[in-house]
Amino acid sequence: MLLEKAPAKINLSLDVLYKRDDGFHEIEMVMTTIDLSDHIELTPLKENVIKIISENRYVPNDSRNLAFQAAAKFKERFQIKKGVAIKINKQVPVAAGLAGGSSDAAAVLRGLNKMWQLQKPFEQLASIGAEIGSDVPFCIYGGTALAKGRGERLTELTPPPSCWVVLAKPSIGVSTKTVYEQLNLQHVQHPNTEEMVQSLKHEDYDRMCNHMGNVLESVTCKLHPEILQLKEHMRRAGADSVLMSGSGPTVFGLTRQETRAERIYNSLRGFCQEVYVVRMLGKPLELA
Template identity: 50%
Template structure:
């Protein structure tokens, strides 16, 4: 028996850092949405008590560092399952890009195991498991457009964002989320106005222009300081005529939004000679 799961990438329309909590983490508010750039995972249960993960990307670890491997091991330990699993990952989402590729794969794995091993877990129980793997996994379990808060564990679905094209530019730069948050001083954000509530209201009103006007990411202040090249990409997208531009997650992927496909395609073609990885995608419900 094979079980196939589709794992879509996520994008941030907003990422607001409200304050630093007593536990050392930052309190966040975010609007996230799914796009049709996706990984595909094929699961094959086996009798032997082992975990094997294969991928089409040679540089991607397939041992306990891999989120899929972690999710399988977590479920096996929690539910005393002594059989095993083979997983093939057709990786299309760029790695370490701020697009939640590892998290969406982990969420797809938890969904698959819930069905294959008849665990009968509800969404809240799956989200609790996912939070043990990574803070983006709960959102990836829900998908669509959502208001996300806390560290990422609170996920509230909202109306789907207005349909549009998204150009994604991912340069060959590695950005550590942990490092960016560690370097972030909340004092740096004293003039920053959180935008998530405004963008949520615009989405509920189906007001695309208001939505793209308030795209924002509080982490840009740190990530752009460390990687000025990313600010250059953002400025190019604005000059090329995208309706709105922001950074996804802690970077390095820069997102440009357009309702006009021909304009999005022109920007995509213009960036391909300037940036290592460029994609064009659609938003999905």
């Protein structure tokens, strides 16, 4: 059996530039991994099948699962005629804007690469990941990166300054597809991606906080006003900066003080069921 961690990500900045001819959106976003992870257990099987095992009722055990798709594409790409059982121990909330499913898929690609001793570079794994979902290439590498295109064009960035991250996921589901369909790029406030990149380069916490932005927030908040209430609650509790991650609904707040992070956490417990206090990981994963 082989174990692989699948860390969640947050978007420090998320911008959508335009809709492309292929139907996808051209994006520009700064992402970083956080210390909240699913744990993936890979067990080789003699028969040539893929089995998904999870105790979480929201995790599909068939080809709808991104981890299943990752294993299938990996086997197809490298002509592997062996099977694998994939046990997903969920810690990252499902459909939360934290790339939980994408990170599971990335962990499967990294794990199978080790288990079957293929020693393929991350670039090859990321090219498979790009066929599965926009966040998968980033999740292959982890760390902190600027992602462009559909998310597949990555530039490694300086890790964010050390701070605490308080995450809160309201008990609602958000359809990424619906959010993008309702996005009107003429009437949104675009974040300054270059300012975010520079704030990380100079390890400037205040500048980073001042330039956090997510172009999808206005759409998701219109569909689910409780996200705005959650953001305001976090600000009042003392977060230095607050943002929705991805297409939502998870909201995160940053603070440099552990005591303040605990205070924000405690203030949210009655307001929201799924609340976490974590650190940013920041540094990329290594090819073992």
